[in-house]
Amino acid sequence: MMRLARLALIMASTLTLASTALAQQEMTVEEITNQISTLESDFENFSGTVNQLQQEERELRDKLQNLRERNNELEQKRESTLAEMNDRYQRLVEDPTIDIAGAQEAYKQAVMAHQQNKEDIKQQVSLVNQKSKEVEEARVSKHSLINEIETLKEQRNIARIDRLEDEFNRTGDLEVSQSISCDRNETLGQCENRGKLMAKQKASKQYLDEILASLSESSLVSENLEKASPNVQILGSKTISNGFSGAGNYGVKLAVELRGQLPQSQACTLLGVDMRYCAAEQRPGNIETAQEDTVDSSVMHPLTIRSNVYDDEVIIDGVSYGSTPIEVMLPGGEHEVEILKYGYSAYAEKIRLKDAMSIRAELEKSEYSFTRGEKIQDILYRDVRGPELVVVPAGKFKMGDLAGNGLPNERPAETREIPSALGITDTEITVKHFRNFVEDTAYVTDAEKQGTCAILKNGRPEFNEKLSWKNPGYKQSDNSPVVCVSYNDAKAYADWLTTKSGFKYSVPTEAEWEYAARAGTETDFWWGNDVGFGKANCRNCGSDWSNQRPAPVASFHRNPWGLFDTVGNVWEWAQTDNGVVVKGGAWNFTPSLARVSTKMELPADFNSNYIGFRVVRAQ
Template structure:
């Protein structure tokens, strides 16, 4: 069993980083070989043109010598013959070298395609370790804070003339307990492994202690009207809700990922032994307004209708989202500790999303084809714009979609593909060859029993079809084209990123942080993460109305190379960013690879 401690995981990451660095070096060498062989091939082809001219000139010279020999039988034509013979030999040798170079170029390109796939395997393993380290750091900090301890505190107060002796004693005892609580919290911060880091966020933290019990050891008045008390206090540390993530400067999703540590109730020290719990039993009123009519409010993913809205919510963290077609979403993470009013201003989107049209073609037998969304033409920014991308995501650039098109609202499902197979008796590459790849020990390995019917996990007709290759997807789309008499194909990378961004320049269409429970990818907080695909449309659609554009399964695109986009259920969040490009070898299929249909006008 691998070491899941922070130190153990960091050692694994260091090893993986070294492996990745060495692999990138070898990949660069392979790219250099490909470029070098291409230059050599270009040179040979240029030489071929020159040799063709040389041969033609040698033939012309030899024919002229033959004509001269007619008038002069003594004419020596041997030199011209030899020159022509040599020209033929040179040209033949050049053609053989070109053939050898073309074959070598194909072999190198195949190696490069496989290497690019291996690079993503290593990158995913590296990102998974980074995710595990962050989760382990949260666990470690919680364990360091959620400790019990006993402290003794001494407090002297000057009794106020306006208070009774009993009130003075009570105040002294209370201050002693608060003093002990403060010392206990400070000791937790000082003893933490990442004490230096978390001290930067201490002032805004809601780290708390729970007063378990206390005992007054002694108390006495002095002749100057002072009262001194000495108490022993037993305390329990607490990091409620997402406080561990705040202290470590991590996304809140790392604090909700581990079910072994549910959000802890916030605890306040009260007078005596009473404890006030800030939990689900405490409700506050939240009033939500916006400057638009006919909007829709989502609280923690549940629709509450349009504004103006007043609702009672439990204390703690809530995600507030206000949407309206044609406008950018208003988003706010709210830590509810009092009655609150939210006044939202919705900003009109730069692209007119309101004219998106739902389209669904009819197949023979009155069956329905995939549900599509009409997409308008427009301009957008493509590529990595946040500096976290791989080399094949750069440079970021402005692009333009010149013609409107329609694209699948969801990824092609098992049910969609089943209709195609039933109608055509089509056999996928996974079924006819060596099966389908699945991640085993951090890398894709083919398993002969895996295919689109049996991907290695439970699925229904509503799950995205997987274990299909580029050829399989195009066969399905060609059949769909024939059945509907409409042109269906895979989206190219330009079209895919345009609809995936839906006007955003961030890592994901909703922002730069993957958040928690917003998509099906590894460590993304859904019940399918790192387990299987999810039924399509299990998460909120983007502004174009498209589901699962982030995560669930990688989506094949149309182009000179086989490239997939969008991330998958078993890939790290960083590899589900909108600009990430997964280059695959031809014929590759896996239980995390599917596709989405595009229909031309």
Template sequence: MRLVQVALIITAVSLAWLPAQAEEKASVSEIEARINQVQMQYNSFTDQVDQMTAEEQRLRQQLTQLREQSSGLERQRRQALDQMNRLYREMVDNPDTDISAAQSEYQSAVRAHQQNLEQVAVKTTELSGKQSESERIRLSKHSLVNQLELLKEQHRFARVNRLRDEFNRRGELEASQSLTCDRDETIRQCESRAELMAKQRASQSYLSTLFDNLSETDLVSERREESGVDVRVVGSNVVSSEYSGQRGYDVRLKVQMEGRLPRNHACELLGLDQRYCNESTSAERSPGEREVVKKPETESVMHRLVIRSNVHNDQVYIDGQRYGSTPVEVMLEPGRHNVEIARHGYDRYETSVDLRESTVVRGELSRSQFVFAAGERIQDVLSSDLEGPSLIVMPPGRGRVGDVSGNGRSNERPVRSVEFEAPFAVSVAPVTVSQFNAFIDATNHITDAEEGAGCAQLQEGQPVKSSQLNWQNPGYEVSDDMPVTCVSDRDAAEYARWLTRTTGKQYSIPTEGQWEYSARAGQRSDYWWGDSVGVGQANCRGCGGDWSGQQPSPVGTYESNQWGLYDTVGNVWEWTQRDKSSGSVVRGGAFNFAPSLARASARMEISSGFSANYIGFRVTRSE
């Protein structure tokens, strides 16, 4: 029998951390300072908009009063003129008639009326100036929103890098171990066992030291038990060793160790989505930095796999073999295993698990309320050789819109319910360049941008208008199947009215409720596929893919949602019907805006008549 004396003494000899592998482009604290700065600018602009709105209202009231006075002064001028003319006629019969008072009264009336007109002109100019200044501030606000969200993205990446830098570093501890050698052990075997036990204890202590010294230790420690972190022993030296009576052996080791935190586990510890640890979306890795990859296990081991779900009376299948209803607990060999959870009336849950450690799979099954995989397609004929936009019917029903997940901005609250008693159709994708061109050919419509308002594009994060940009030349090369941009809400509404006149059906721009109800497709998550934007699933800045941050992609490049709609996440912002209380609003995000602004509930207030090369639209049609 082995008699082990658990008399471990660990002394901190050196925590001389090695430098981080690469300098961060910007530290977490620097980014936080920048976020606070931009947030203060945004709040300041919000206050300025409120002040401008109040000032505009005051000027409008003054202008209304002046115009009302103008009508009264005009009446007085005419009355004075009539009086003077009457006295002139009397002078014919009576040359001694005095008309000086009438002349003076008429001249005073003329001067008063002229002064009023001048005041009207001055106030009109002041109001126009205030409106222009208000427009500029509103544009600055929506660029600041994008800057703020992109900084938050950068902040999350920086937190991941900081955590890995703090964890993936070397340190040194001294560990003492005492034990009693077995009778059948050789001296060397006893020494090796003591050294191994010292290393194990040192590794555990070093792991605790790493966690205790993290910048976000409180947050990370909550997920420590579920993390995949480990410690690698890179070297050791015997400081002292001695034998005592009764086969006792004492050893003191100086152990060099290195923390091992794979990138994906950093996101798990911080509670961040895996996209912030995905190599294709992380620009922070230095050229010489390599991801730590665990070598395949060669020992014959078994790992525990637990399967749970949110429903009862389901069936679990692992690699095609049925294991009964959840919860299921089995021991399996390392490697990849396919897991399916099924129940009648629910969508099947499927996932693939690369089993390298004890793992829990929690399947969320959704009730199969509707079947809209193909959808009911509608496409009205515009002429003998021309068809309108392809639409798909949305089901009637109730839904919740707004900041359902709690991840949104203040303008997404409060959450409200919408109900549609009758089905309605929505164009499967934003209106394309080709479809808009047919409208231009048929109506000779001139867009607001072409009439002189110009079209905006982002330059260094700021929307800058250019008279050279329009729907045919938005600042990037266009194709017929790309979403049309550089169109205002008025242009979009005019397109819908043209469809109504041409087809005899009722077309319009979606209301905000219609847009979000359709974009969510019955889901409560931030995006129709889940709460993470993921990688390569949509065209938005930092979302991966050839188009990200560059220009719109052809419609339908990415998968449709559950109800058959394309491009409800990113690509181009989409106009919704103007509401008197909230003004003009665009939804859906864009190729050059942060992923968080492409959430189903994200909304951005825009001045009516504004055009940009990142804003388009889609249409709806009633039965």
């Protein structure tokens, strides 16, 4: 009974707390959370009490089962003592000297024990029934307590929504300064109006950011922000100072009064709770309007714009806002949005802004053909540009040993065709180019992973685990050709250019490389069959870098199609049908190996401080 009393006390206290929570609609989120924590703690204690009652019930039932089993034993003993006493009575008739007192006493004790066990069973059944009732009552009470806890959680979600609305839909003041350059085609009045509008946009964005940062559940709201459309209303503005400079610039400082506006339905979205908490009934002060088509131009809405290209230009209502991705605050109403990039078809759309809005523009490449000698340089991201390429035309050429000075793998010569014009880097890929790739992707080269950058020592390659593209064993600059890179590394770089630019880049095939290096000639070098003196960087070729290290790219003359360093400097990776090769010779190899048709077959993961690469791009 003491345990029941404690149980009753727990139930009374928890139900009182829950009832109080439901009655107090103005409790804060923190207060409700504390109530829930208290009830959950009591629930844990309560669960222990229920478990203990169930254990006691099991013990009582086990004892009842033992008593029933004992009852059978006592019944058998009573019957056996009765039979013994009857037997002695029969024998007493024939023999009066027989003593029956012992048999009578044994029977008496058996009957008394049997009757007592029946009483014990009756009492034990009563105890079991009583305990079962306690357990059942406890289970019902436990379920009731769970319901009270869940009801409080419902109340907490409503309180969270109320709190978010109170925190968001507040009024505040900001001072902002804005300076713009007046366009030649706009009047001073138009320039002034544009400057004030941009100041209001800045104030709206700043105020929205401040509200979001100050919210009690700012981290959660930030995760769900893209799914909702909170906005800011400009209640009024006052010019503190403004004026034009002699250079045609206009500056303005505004004091702006603003109010955050969060539709109640979007409070649920931002908090990640079920929409039923927001869709029930419209509460007093709810800012949602019954007329969906009504647009308030004093309300500033966020507009997010993204596109599938880099280094584009976003123009809204004739004003340039820079490159995507961007997010701006614009007044409700109609706006004209344009997204431009050279070489792509323009994106243009007239939008009606009445809520937060996102635009994902897909710009398509314009139809145009490469022109021989045209220079190309793609924008990769932010202010990072890809390597400069020069266009080589489509055509046929004779590939292989044409002068009779070649190695067996250069024969027989054959006619090959390059079916389409392509862009090829006019120099070998430089250290700076490769660093941009590594910094953007955290790429690790084969040499860095395996410690296998090779150097040429006494005419034989020797691996040096300390060398890599960052430190090839000699002094280099940003404009040096990158080395200690394998074909695998070169391909990874080309794939990265493809991803960043949206155009297809690759390591050149052997035919593409030799076609571009020959530049329409049929001699061992693009200037003739003799290497000459000081025309390229190879062993004993008469340059300042010969047999010392690679020269900075573009240190020698271009070939007729605009390519540098197709002779000497560093070997360059190329693809074949059967694997990969290197072409063009290097600073520490003899001139005879710098001929246009020379090639060395190597494994794709081989790398050394005398092998680099260039890339090609399809139009």
